[in-house]
Amino acid sequence: MIGPLPIRTDLRLGETPTSYGARIAYLNGQRLIDFFANFGIDLGGLANGGLDPLSQLAALGGVEREEMRRFAVCTPVKIWESQSAPQNVR
Secondary structure, three states, X not given: OOOOOOOOOOOOOOOOHHHHHHHHHHXXXXXXXXXXXXXXXXXXXXXXXXXXXXXXXXXXXXXXXXXXXXXXXXXXXXXXXXXXXXXXXX
């Protein structure tokens, strides 16, 4: 597992994982796409709330994965696959 980066920031309330990733990349002197490629993070998977990319970014940023996941933008497929999907979504 990857450890936290030396330069990181707090996750903002309501911030999407992609936005957080962009801020972490900028603070560490990289463009978002290069940063994700360097660490093997799937940008599309992160944007859709994928657990592996969320875990990777959370480890780099030193934040809780579930906090980041709360504001991930999920595709309809991801909503149906989620174990914590709201019961009123059918």
